[in-house]
Amino acid sequence: MTDGPKYAIEMRGVTKRFGALVANDRVNLAVAPGSIHAIIGENGAGKSTAMNILYGFYKADQGQILIDGEVRSIEGPSDAIKLGLGMVHQHFMLVDTLTVTENIILGAEPLSGMAIDFAKARARVLDLSNQYGLQVDPDARVGRLSVGQQQRVEILKTLYRGARILILDEPTAVLTPQEVAELFSILRGLREQGKTIIIITHKLAEVLALSGNITVMRDGKVIGGLATKDATASELARMMVGREVLLRVEKREAEPRSPTLSVQCVSLKNPDGGVALYDVSFTVREGEILAIAGVEGNGQTELIEVLAGLRRPDSGEVRLDGRNITPLGPHERKSLGVAHIPEDRRRRGLLLDFDLAENSILGLHSDRPVSGAFLLNKQFITARAERLVKDYDVRPPDIKLAARGFSGGNQQKLIIGREFDSKPKLILAAQPTRGVDIGAIEFIHRKIIELRDAGAAVVVVSAELEEVLSLGDRVIVMFGGRIVGEVDPKTVTEEELGLMMTGG
Amino acid sequence: METLTSIINLSLLASMVRISTPLILASLGGLYSERGGVINIALEGIMLSGAFTAAAVTALYHNPWIGLIAAAGAGLAVSFIHAVASIRFRANQVVVGAAINILFLGVPPLMSGALFQSTGSTPQLPREQTLPDWNIPLIGQVPVLNQLFSGHKPIVFFALAMVPVTYYVLFRTRFGLRLRAVGENPEAADTAGISVERMRYAGVLLSGLLAGIGGAYLSIGQNSLFTRNMTAGRGFIALAALIFGKWHPVGAFLACLFFGGAEAISIRMQGVVAIPVQFIQIIPYVLTLVVLAGFIGRATPPRAIGQPYVKEK
Numbered sequence: 035m036t037d038g039p040k041y042a043i044e045m046r047g048v049t050k051r052f053g054a055l056v057a058n059d060r061v062n063l064a065v066a067p068g069s070i071h072a073i074i075g076e077n078g079a080g081k082s083t084a085m086n087i088l089y090g091f092y093k094a095d096q097g098q099i100l101i102d103g104e105v106r107s108i109e110g111p112s113d114a115i116k117l118g119l120g121m122v123h124q125h126f127m128l129v130d131t132l133t134v135t136e137n138i139i140l141g142a143e144p145l146s147g148m149a150i151d152f153a154k155a156r157a158r159v160l161d162l163s164n165q166y167g168l169q170v171d172p173d174a175r176v177g178r179l180s181v182g183q184q185q186r187v188e189i190l191k192t193l194y195r196g197a198r199i200l201i202l203d204e205p206t207a208v209l210t211p212q213e214v215a216e217l218f219s220i221l222r223g224l225r226e227q228g229k230t231i232i233i234i235t236h237k238l239a240e241v242l243a244l245s246g247n248i249t250v251m252r253d254g255k256v257i258g259g260l261a262t263k264d265a266t267a268s269e270l271a272r273m274m275v276g277r278e279v280l281l282r283v284e285k286r287e288a289e290p291r292s293p294t295l296s297v298q299c300v301s302l303k304n305p306d307g308g309v310a311l312y313d314v315s316f317t318v319r320e321g322e323i324l325a326i327a328g329v330e331g332n333g334q335t336e337l338i339e340v341l342a343g344l345r346r347p348d349s350g351e352v353r354l355d356g357r358n359i360t361p362l363g364p365h366e367r368k369s370l371g372v373a374h375i376p377e378d379r380r381r382r383g384l385l386l387d388f389d390l391a392e393n394s395i396l397g398l399h400s401d402r403p404v405s406g407a408f409l410l411n412k413q414f415i416t417a418r419a420e421r422l423v424k425d426y427d428v429r430p431p432d433i434k435l436a437a438r439g440f441s442g443g444n445q446q447k448l449i450i451g452r453e454f455d456s457k458p459k460l461i462l463a464a465q466p467t468r469g470v471d472i473g474a475i476e477f478i479h480r481k482i483i484e485l486r487d488a489g490a491a492v493v494v495v496s497a498e499l500e501e502v503l504s505l506g507d508r509v510i511v512m513f514g515g516r517i518v519g520e521v522d523p524k525t526v527t528e529e530e531l532g533l534m535m536t537g538g
Numbered sequence: 539m540e541t542l543t544s545i546i547n548l549s550l551l552a553s554m555v556r557i558s559t560p561l562i563l564a565s566l567g568g569l570y571s572e573r574g575g576v577i578n579i580a581l582e583g584i585m586l587s588g589a590f591t592a593a594a595v596t597a598l599y600h601n602p603w604i605g606l607i608a609a610a611g612a613g614l615a616v617s618f619i620h621a622v623a624s625i626r627f628r629a630n631q632v633v634v635g636a637a638i639n640i641l642f643l644g645v646p647p648l649m650s651g652a653l654f655q656s657t658g659s660t661p662q663l664p665r666e667q668t669l670p671d672w673n674i675p676l677i678g679q680v681p682v683l684n685q686l687f688s689g690h691k692p693i694v695f696f697a698l699a700m701v702p703v704t705y706y707v708l709f710r711t712r713f714g715l716r717l718r719a720v721g722e723n724p725e726a727a728d729t730a731g732i733s734v735e736r737m738r739y740a741g742v743l744l745s746g747l748l749a750g751i752g753g754a755y756l757s758i759g760q761n762s763l764f765t766r767n768m769t770a771g772r773g774f775i776a777l778a779a780l781i782f783g784k785w786h787p788v789g790a791f792l793a794c795l796f797f798g799g800a801e802a803i804s805i806r807m808q809g810v811v812a813i814p815v816q817f818i819q820i821i822p823y824v825l826t827l828v829v830l831a832g833f834i835g836r837a838t839p840p841r842a843i844g845q846p847y848v849k850e851k
Contacts, residue, residue, distance in 0.1 A: 091849075112731035127726035129719045130841070140719050141730030149710040191730075 039103030042067040042199050042230040043088065048097030050083055057083040059254040060097070065199075065247075067102075070221060070231045072241040072262070075251035075274055076471035077441045081234045082124075084251070085201050089121045090114040101199075120192020124204040126184050130177030135159050137176050138191050162193050167223050182213035189220070199230045206240055207469065210329045211499055211532045218244050236274070236472060238267045239500075250274055275473045285483045288507040290319035294491035295341070295460050300350030302336055302515075310336040311347065312515045318460070323482065323492040325506025325523070327499065329535050333515035334495040335377060338464045341493065342374040343367040354460060368397055373458035375449055377465045377495070379442075383449045386438040390428070391419040393437050394452050418455075426451035427477060443474030450481055461485060461492045467501060479505060499528050513537045548685045550802055555686065555694060556760065557805075558798025560585065560769075562697040563752030564776035565783070565790040566704050567745035571617075573708065573785060574741030575721035575842040579635035580620050581749045582773025583642035587612045588753025590646035593660040593764035594653060602669045602758045606693075606751065609758075613750015614743055616642070621742040625735055628846030639773070647766060658766035660757070668762045669693065691759040693751060700748065704787040717741055721840035724847040734847045749773065771823065778826045784837045793829075800825045 043065040050058040058080045065071045073081045086092045088099060090108040098105050101117045108114050114121075128137050135156050144151045144158070159172045168186040170179070176187060185205065192200055202221075206214045221231055221244065235241060241248060241262070248265055250257045250273040257273050271279040295318040302311040311333045318324045328334050339345040341352060343364040352360045359367055364374070376382035384393050395415055398404045403414050419433040426447045428440070437445055446466070453461070463482065467475040482505065486492050496502050502509055503523045510520045511534045519534055564581045571578035591612035596605030620638055623629040647658040654661055671689045678684050708714035719727040720737040728734050756772075757764040775797050782796075783789030804821040807813070 110731070111729050115731055121729070123729065127723070127729040129722045129726050131722050132715070132719065136715055137726075140715060140727065141732050143712045143715060145712060149706075150712055150715060 039067070041065055041100065042102060043232070044098075044100040044103075045084065045088070046098040046100070048084065048087060048094045048099070050087055050092055050094050056254050058087065058094070061251070061254075061256050063249055063256065064259075065230060065232055067230050068225060068228055069246045070225055070233065070244055072245035072248045073232060073234045073251060074236055074238070074241055074248060074270060075257075076236060076473065077443060077469070079251040079274070080254040081251050082203055083254075085121065085203060085232070085234060088114065089119060089201065115195050115197070118196060118198040119201065120189075120195060120197025120199065121201045122185065122188040122192065122203065122205060124207060126188050128176045128184055128187060130175070132176060133172070134170055134174050134176060134179070134187050134190075135172045137187055138172075138194050140191075142195055158194065159190065162190055166190075166193060166227070167220055180213075181208045182210070182216065185209070185213075185217065186220070189224075197229070199232070200224065201232045201234070203234045204236075205233060206235065206237060210497070210535070211528065212536060214240070238270050238472075241265075241270065242267060252276055271472055275471075279472055280476055283479045283483070283504040285505075286487065288322045288486065290322040290507070291489070293317045293319050294355060295493070296353045296356075297341070298351045298353070300337075300340060300347040300352065302340060302345065302347045304336075309515045311340065314350070314512075314515075314517055316510060316517065318491040318493055320459070320489050320491055321486055322507045323486050323494055323505055325502040325509045326493065326495045326512055327502045327509055327531055327535055328495075328497075328512035330497050332512045332535075334512055335464070336515075337512070338374070338377065338462050338493070338495055341462050342372065342376075365397065365400075369401070371456075371459040373453035373456070373461045375446075375453055375461070375463040375466050377468075379445055379449055384437045384445060387436050389434050389436055390423065390440075390448060391415055391433040393448060394419040394422055394433070396452065398452075398456075422448065422451035422455060426481075441471070442469040443471045446470050446478065447474060450478060454481060454485060457488070457490075458485070459490055461490055463492065464495045465497060466494065467496075467498070499531060503528075503531070511535055546803075548682065550799075550806060552686050552690075553805070554795060554799040554802040555698075556690060556798075557801050558794045559691075559694045559697045559759075560752035560755045560772055561776045561779060561794040561798055562791055563693070563700065563755070564749040564773055565779045565794050566697075566700050566787060567613075567748030567752070568777055568780045569704065569708075569745075569785060569787060569790055570717070570741045570748070571745035572741075572780065572843055573721045573840055574717045574738045575724060575840055575845065575847070576621070576624055576738055576742050577631040577635065577844045578617075578620065578742065578745050579632060579774075579777060580616070580638035581745070581776050582769055582771065583635075583639040584613050584616045584746050584749040585753035585756070585769045585773045585776075586642040586646060586767070587616045588750030589757040589768055590642075590649065590660070590753075590764045591750075592754035593663065593757035594649065596663055596667055596758050597654070597661050600667055602663075602667055605758050606669065606754050609750045609754035610747050611750070613746040613748070613753065615746070616750070617742050617746020620746070621739050624846065625738045625742070628848065631844050631846075643767060646764065650764070660764040663758065663762040665762065667758075669759045691755065693755040693759050696751070697755075701787055701791045708787060713740070718840070721842055724842050724845075728847075728849065738847075749776075752776075775822065775826055778830050781837055781839075782829050785840060796829075797822055797826060 041064045045061055045063040048058055048061045061084050075081050087094045090110045090113050099108060106117060138159050139155045144154045156172050163170055168190055170183050170186045176184060205217060225231060245262050247261055249259045252274060298315050300311055300314045304310045326334055340347050343362055351358055354370055380386060395404045403411055423431045423433055428444050428447045466478055482492060494505055506523045509523045511518050564585055568578045568581050588609035592605040592609035595608040596602050620634055623634045624631040650656045650658055650660055669691045672692050673688045677687050716732050717737050720734050724734045756768055779793035779797055780790050782793040801822040804818045807818045808815045
């Protein structure tokens with residue numbers, strides 16, 4: 035490495051505009067070979083745009099890209115692949131119906147005669163997976179793999195193509211804590227074997243644990259770069275957001291009163307006959323936050339659906355203020371004061387092609403004063419939407435824009451405004467800060483705690499241990515559709531919790 | 539009992555194979571298109587274009603092989619319109635297909651008026667100007683098989699051969715893997731350096747080629763002229779067979795035999811059973827309806843089917 039080029043990748047003054055929006059404004063970036071380099075910034079800061087330019091998805095309007103010290107023009111992903119770049123996208127680029135091997139060789143298939151040489155391909159995949167410690171069954175259908183395994187397939191795909199420089203876009207967003215630990219050891223192993231790794235993220239703890247160097251972006255610009263050993267989380271957060279940010283949730287001791295929600299022996303079977311929920315019982319009192327920890331797919335989604343009235347349990351009861359609400363549907367529950375922040379906001383929380391004003395009345399559309407006898411009360415809706423957008427800091431504050439055009443954080447703020455505005459007595463928040471910026475996370479947490487202090491009972495489901503532990507007054511752990519235990523968020527360690535979440 | 543044996547016998551199977559031939563070709567054609575992510579309801583129109591072109595060109599040049607090649611070319615040309623509209627210009631694929639179907643209800647009568655001063659039909663071809671009957675050397679000696687597989691038009695053998703060929707292409711070759719990837723997750727294929735557009739063009743053009751040949755079988759194989767709307771919904775039945783067969787070449791083939799068999803039976807029942815002929819003729823269509831409504835609940839189409847691929851977010 036002594037006489038090699040100084041940087042594996044360099045971007046010089048790269049600018050990219052989408053219409054009036056400057057997504058990348060004279061971005062400079064230099065990544066040393068054989069290092070792990072983190073690019074951090076909030077959603078919309080331009081990290082992904084910069085990487086998509088590097089990978090040839092977008093064409094830069096201005097600026098230069100140097101690979102291994104030479105100026106290169108990258109017209110498309112195939113050019114990038116030829117130059118030794120590999121990208122692992124946040125949303126995996128995998129074909130579910132194909133096998134692991136087929137996915138890996140796609141676009142670079144070894145042939146024997148006219149047919150694909152599947153035996154050779156399979157052997158090569160096994161070789162790579164052994165060499166880099168990426169264990170995965172080469173014959174499995176990708177759609178049946180866990181998210182962590184799918185990610186390994188993505189990494190293998192880039193290695194199969196001979197990537198020397200790996201770009202990972204938000205690689206930990208969808209992983210369990212154990213999977214994150216495994217990924218990190220894989221990435222460190224890749225670095226040991228001489229690969230250069232760029233990781234895009236907004237999770238500061240991970241940046242500090244993994245990377246050697248950090249570049250911070252905000253509003254399309256590079257704000258600064260520093261060595262990880264000189265960085266602190268609060269300093270990085272300030273650079274990302276542009277102001278001081280509270281990383282820890284600040285809240286008073288809970289003052290729980292009488293039970294609001296009580297769930298008794300709820301069981302539910304999936305349509306395929308598998309157990310979704312088994313004998314789940316718990317209560318949540320006024321003025322407390324119950325956090326539910328668990329690896330995704332262990333019944334949390336179904337539990338929230340049962341509580342929101344979207345699914346009927348096969349047995350058991352749900353009581354709100356002592357009243358049996360098991361047979362009631364979502365709308366009736368809503369009018370009794372149940373607010374629901376759905377896990378998948380793009381699918382269940384919003385109509386993406388409707389504007390903010392229309393989205394702000396979902397679920398209330400048939401109630402007065404939103405609706406009159408026949409017609410919607412446009413004046414009221416507009417006034418209310420304007421107020422929500424202001425109170426909940428939705429940006430840009432334009433209620434005539436379609437929801438699709440907003441960042442995840444701002445979409446979530448609108449949903450929270452809509453749900454919290456009616457002062458609910460029970461809040462069901464599923465993954466309330468998934469894919470949301472640090473600044474917006476702080477805001478959402480504050481709003482949840484405000485309502486708790488005003489006497490609401492809150493159920494929070496989150497895949498983020500940090501969120502579970504900092505937000506929850508009590509924490510229960512789900513595994514395999516059952517509640518496997520309750521822990522005290524003040525004393526439990528992440529390791530203990532991680533073990534319970536995996537059935538240990 | 540006598541009635542039954544006069545309906546169900548070996549020659550019924552032979553006629554099932556014949557009747558299934560255009561269905562098999564159109565269905566396999568549709569498979570290439572739809573596995574690549576482009577819905578092709580234009581199979582009916584493409585078959586009509588093939589059937590008309592085959593008969594018209596044969597009538598003009600007195601050689602069925604030229605007619606056959608012209609039919610394949612016509613299928614390609616019509617599917618190229620489909621491809622350009624639905625891939626290049628990202629038009630709604632169902633609307634494009636429907637437009638082509640309507641267009642080719644009208645084009646053949648117009649052309650036959652111009653070429654042959656007729657109102658929708660082409661001139662009757664002499665027998666020696668239709669495609670010849672072929673016998674397979676060895677099979678002619680085998681008792682049962684010779685009744686099933688001898689004396690068919692070349693297109694019948696071509697269709698039967700296309701089933702394993704399509705299986706091989708789809709599941710063993712680079713082209714097939716890429717085509718399937720493009721139909722399931724075009725973004726993934728794109729990031730792997732595969733041209734989504736090119737693969738989809740190939741899929742749609744192949745559908746045109748095969749459905750065009752399937753159409754030719756109707757006019758210069760089974761019959762000796764083109765008549766107005768002579769496909770009579772076969773393109774749609776082929777589409778139904780594709781869905782019934784779960785977008786798998788063997789599945790689609792078996793589904794085509796099923797529908798072809800139903801039609802073969804309904805033809806034989808006419809005049810033998812004391813049921814008005816109109817009722818017997820609707821059997822294949824009713825079966826299609828029943829099968830599609832009732833039996834295919836779990837068929838999963840290619841995931842990206844019907845969605846134009848847009849690169850920029």
